[in-house]
Amino acid sequence: MPGSSSRGSAAQPPVAITGMGVVTPGGCTPEELWKALCAGRSTAAELTHIDLRRHRVRIGCRVRGLEAVDGLVPAKEARRMDPFAHYGTAAALAAHRDAGAPAVEPGRAAVVVGNAVGGRATSDRESAHFTTGGPARVNPLMPLMTMPNAAAAQISMRLGWTGPAWTAANTCASGADAVGQALMLLQTGRADVVLAGGCEHTLTPVTLAGFGNLNAVSMRNEEPERASRPFDVDRDGFVMGEGAGFVVLERLDDARARGARTYGLVAGYAATADAHHLAMPRADGAGAAAAMAGAIADAGLVAEDIVHVNAHGTSTPHNDRSEASALRTVFGDAQPPVTASKSVIGHLIGAAGAVELIAAVQAMRHCEVPPTANHEQLEPGMDIDVVHGAPRPVRSGPALTNSFGFGGHNASVVVMPA
Structure with missing residues (x-):
C-alpha cells in the first residue's frame, strides 16, 4: 500500500466522530462554518488589528464569532495563552461538550494537537519588548506561551486526562496527521477516547512578512475577498487564516454503548x-x-x-x-x-x-x-x-x-x- 497508514486492512475497529468544535473565520460552531462554506464567499479582509503599512501583504482571514465558545476558557486564563492555544483549547472543549463529555478513565484518554508555528503572536510581542526595554521587559511566561505543545498541555489539564498528550508539527498537514495519530491510538487499544485536531494563529507582522517575502500569499490587497481562488487560472497565492478545529473520536462500539450521537467514521x-x-x-x-x-x-x-x-x-x-x-x-x-x-x-x-x-x-x-x-x-x-x-x-x-x-x-x- 502506498504511504504509511493506520492499518493494513479494514478489519480494525471502526472509529466514530462523536463531537466537533471549531474556531474559524467562518464562525465558531460547525453549523456556522457550514453556512459560511455553502455561501461561497471569502472571509478575507484588510487586517487592521496590527500595523502592516510597510508590508507587501495586508490581508487575511480572522476568527469571527468567538463569543460562541469564549466562555469555555475564562478571560483571565486566556490572557496567559497565546491566541493559538486559546483557539485550540476553546475548540477542543467545545468538541468535548458536543460529545456529551464522555466518561473515561483519565489514563485512557488522549489529546493529539496539530500545530505548525506555536505562539508567534507572543514571540513577536516579547521580541519587541526586548528590543525596546531589554531583558527585564520580557514576560516570564513567554516560554510557556510560545511552546508548540501549549495547546495539548492546556487541553489535557482542563480535562484531567493523563493519557498521551501529543503535538504533531508537520506544517500544513499537522491537523490531518493529528487525526491520523488519534485513529492509530484507538485502533491499537492504547486509548478509549481521543480529542484530535489542530490550532494556529499566524496573523502576526513577522509571520505575514515572511510568507509575503516567500511569495506564497496573494498580493490582492485592494480586493481581499477575491484573493483566494484555488485551481483558478488567475490565482496568485493563498490568504493566511487562523483558527482551530477538533473532533472527539471513540471506537464505534464504545460510542454506541453509551448512546452517543455519531457524525460519521474516520x-x-x-x-x-x-x-x-x-x-x-x-x-x-x-x-x-x-x-x-x-x-x-x-x-x-x-x-x-x-x-x-x-x-x-x-x-x-x-x-x-x-x-x-x-x-x-x-x-x-x-x-x-x-x-x-x-x-x-x-x-x-x-x-x-x-x-x-x-x-x-x-x-x-x-x-x-x-x-x-x-x-x-x-x-x-x-x-x-x-x-x-x-x-x-x-x-x-x-x-x-x-x-x-x-x-x-x-x-x-x-x-x-x-
Missing part, C-alpha cells in the same frame, strides 16, 4: 513524504497521490467509492497543479466533485486539516458539496471537477480530505457515514 488515513524540496511539491503530485490512494485503501475502499474531495487547494500555482495531477493519478477520468475550503476561510496552516475534515463531514451529512469561492476558470490541463457557483447535491458516501505541507508532508483522511 475510516482511513495515510501519510507520505515527497523527499523533494522544502517549499515546492513534486510537480507530478506523486507523494500526494500515494497519500490519497493509501487512505482510500486503508478504509477498505476503492477510488470509485469516494463521493467528494475536500482538496488542500491552497490557491498557489505549483501546489494546485501538483494536487490536480495527483487527483488525476488516483481517480483518472472518473473525477469526484472537488471543493476547497481555503477559498472561504483562508489557510489555517496547522489547523487546516482538522477544520477541513469537519467540513468534509458536514458535506457528507448534508449530501452537498460547498462551492469553491472565486473559482471562475479552471487552469487548462488540470481536468478536475471543481464545484463553484453554488453547492452541488451528491449522494451519501465516503469523502476524502487532503492536507499537504511545506517540507513535502502529505496526509489524507477518509470519512464515511456511520
Whole structure:
C-alpha cells in the first residue's frame, strides 16, 4: 500500500466522530462554518488589528464569532495563552461538550494537537519588548506561551486526562496527521477516547512578512475577498487564516454503548513524504497521490467509492497543479466533485486539516458539496471537477480530505457515514 497508514486492512475497529468544535473565520460552531462554506464567499479582509503599512501583504482571514465558545476558557486564563492555544483549547472543549463529555478513565484518554508555528503572536510581542526595554521587559511566561505543545498541555489539564498528550508539527498537514495519530491510538487499544485536531494563529507582522517575502500569499490587497481562488487560472497565492478545529473520536462500539450521537467514521488515513524540496511539491503530485490512494485503501475502499474531495487547494500555482495531477493519478477520468475550503476561510496552516475534515463531514451529512469561492476558470490541463457557483447535491458516501505541507508532508483522511 502506498504511504504509511493506520492499518493494513479494514478489519480494525471502526472509529466514530462523536463531537466537533471549531474556531474559524467562518464562525465558531460547525453549523456556522457550514453556512459560511455553502455561501461561497471569502472571509478575507484588510487586517487592521496590527500595523502592516510597510508590508507587501495586508490581508487575511480572522476568527469571527468567538463569543460562541469564549466562555469555555475564562478571560483571565486566556490572557496567559497565546491566541493559538486559546483557539485550540476553546475548540477542543467545545468538541468535548458536543460529545456529551464522555466518561473515561483519565489514563485512557488522549489529546493529539496539530500545530505548525506555536505562539508567534507572543514571540513577536516579547521580541519587541526586548528590543525596546531589554531583558527585564520580557514576560516570564513567554516560554510557556510560545511552546508548540501549549495547546495539548492546556487541553489535557482542563480535562484531567493523563493519557498521551501529543503535538504533531508537520506544517500544513499537522491537523490531518493529528487525526491520523488519534485513529492509530484507538485502533491499537492504547486509548478509549481521543480529542484530535489542530490550532494556529499566524496573523502576526513577522509571520505575514515572511510568507509575503516567500511569495506564497496573494498580493490582492485592494480586493481581499477575491484573493483566494484555488485551481483558478488567475490565482496568485493563498490568504493566511487562523483558527482551530477538533473532533472527539471513540471506537464505534464504545460510542454506541453509551448512546452517543455519531457524525460519521474516520475510516482511513495515510501519510507520505515527497523527499523533494522544502517549499515546492513534486510537480507530478506523486507523494500526494500515494497519500490519497493509501487512505482510500486503508478504509477498505476503492477510488470509485469516494463521493467528494475536500482538496488542500491552497490557491498557489505549483501546489494546485501538483494536487490536480495527483487527483488525476488516483481517480483518472472518473473525477469526484472537488471543493476547497481555503477559498472561504483562508489557510489555517496547522489547523487546516482538522477544520477541513469537519467540513468534509458536514458535506457528507448534508449530501452537498460547498462551492469553491472565486473559482471562475479552471487552469487548462488540470481536468478536475471543481464545484463553484453554488453547492452541488451528491449522494451519501465516503469523502476524502487532503492536507499537504511545506517540507513535502502529505496526509489524507477518509470519512464515511456511520
